[in-house]
Amino acid sequence: MEKPELNVVTGAFSHSGKYIAGRLLAMGERVKTLTGHPDRENPFGGRVSAHPFNFDSPGRLAESLQGATTLYNTYWIRFPHRWGTFDNAVENSRTLIKAAEEAGIHRVVHISITSPAEESPFPYFKGKALVEKAVIDSRLSYAIVRPALIFGTEGTLINNIAWLLRRFPLFAVAGSGDYKVQPVFVEDLAEIAVSAGHKDDNIVIDAVGPETFTFEELVRLIADRIHRRARIVHVRAGLMLCLARLIGLVVRDVVLTRDEIGGLMANLLVSNNPANGQTYLSRWLTENADALGASYASELRRH
Numbered sequence: 001m002e003k004p005e006l007n008v009v010t011g012a013f014s015h016s017g018k019y020i021a022g023r024l025l026a027m028g029e030r031v032k033t034l035t036g037h038p039d040r041e042n043p044f045g046g047r048v049s050a051h052p053f054n055f056d057s058p059g060r061l062a063e064s065l066q067g068a069t070t071l072y073n074t075y076w077i078r079f080p081h082r083w084g085t086f087d088n089a090v091e092n093s094r095t096l097i098k099a100a101e102e103a104g105i106h107r108v109v110h111i112s113i114t115s116p117a118e119e120s121p122f123p124y125f126k127g128k129a130l131v132e133k134a135v136i137d138s139r140l141s142y143a144i145v146r147p148a149l150i151f152g153t154e155g156t157l158i159n160n161i162a163w164l165l166r167r168f169p170l171f172a173v174a175g176s177g178d179y180k181v182q183p184v185f186v187e188d189l190a191e192i193a194v195s196a197g198h199k200d201d202n203i204v205i206d207a208v209g210p211e212t213f214t215f216e217e218l219v220r221l222i223a224d225r226i227h228r229r230a231r232i233v234h235v236r237a238g239l240m241l242c243l244a245r246l247i248g249l250v251v252r253d254v255v256l257t258r259d260e261i262g263g264l265m266a267n268l269l270v271s272n273n274p275a276n277g278q279t280y281l282s283r284w285l286t287e288n289a290d291a292l293g294a295s296y297a298s299e300l301r302r303h
């Protein structure tokens with residue numbers, strides 16, 4: 001009997017990679033993961049082996065990809081820190097793609113973001129565009145999947161909006177708050193990614209949910225679901241960033257970045273294409289209201 005297909009998923013012990021890995025396993029396929037935390041608790045028991053990224057040792061990186069048919073790549077950094085810059089993350093991604101070519105990987109499903117652009121003033125979005133180009137220029141067959149804001153149990157932004165609403169009498173919104181966001185559920189993203197992985201043609205698709213909100217509507221919706229009053233004050237983006245930094249000092253994290261505020265305000269987290277995620281954030285919030293924002297979700301602690 002033929003062995004089931006082997007996939008490599010980056011970050012299977014983290015956020016979206018965990019749901020992609022879970023979906024592949026449920027379909028009877030084999031999965032190994034590349035991660036910065038191979039010793040982290042393994043939610044899949046012995047079913048997923050963990051290997052370090054080894055970006056500085058491309059030969060070993062290629063070895064850990066050998067035998068796999070498809071690479072599901074979620075690797076990226078949310079902001080520059082001691083762990084490196086966006087330029088480093090672009091270089092690491094190029095190294096990963098080259099290693100995948102050398103290892104004989106057939107297809108890459110690359111998780112990007114809505115509206116990446118090489119000429120973007122936001123290094124996050126520019127870096128994502130440069131990595132997309134590396135994927136497209138590679139010898140690999142590819143699917144580029146571009147989620148807007150991802151929500152789910154391990155998500156940070158929506159949880160942390162709820163955390164702030166639970167603790168502070170006022171909620172600061174940058175600018176008018178009428179810029180839009182189209183959140184996608186992490187399990188829908190995994191389904192879109194895996195289904196794209198099982199196709200053959202080169203594709204670039206957005207991954208977006210069925211609801212679009214203005215940012216202010218999103219904050220009010222979260223407040224409603226957790227039974228808090230949203231007393232919103234509109235502030236300039238610069239002041240918003242200062243406030244986020246102040247709170248960041250208290251929670252020892254980067255709460256919100258300049259690129260995230262800028263990307264939101266420039267309406268980059270929405271799609272012009274029909275929604276392909278099924279899950280309604282408004283319903284998910286109702287079902288998860290008690291846990292939402294009960295504790296702060298820290299990016300620095302996770303990575």
Ligand SMILES: NC(=O)c1ccc[n+]([C@@H]2O[C@H](COP(=O)([O-])OP(=O)(O)OC[C@H]3O[C@@H](n4cnc5c(N)ncnc54)[C@H](OP(=O)(O)O)[C@@H]3O)[C@@H](O)[C@H]2O)c1
Pocket residue numbers: 010011012013014015016017034035036037073074075076077078083111112113114147148149150151302303
């Ligand atoms: N989260 C969102 O709302 C959102 C929205 C749009 C697009 N995206 C894109 O979707 C993809 C997956 O996002 P996610 O939230 O699911 O990410 P994640 O699971 O937190 O991380 C994905 C992978 O990147 C690695 N990574 C993250 N930060 C790192 C750092 N500072 N240094 C080294 N490695 C790091 C993780 O390493 P470990 O395995 O060690 O954890 C993991 O392998 C990313 O490409 C992101 O740009 C996310």
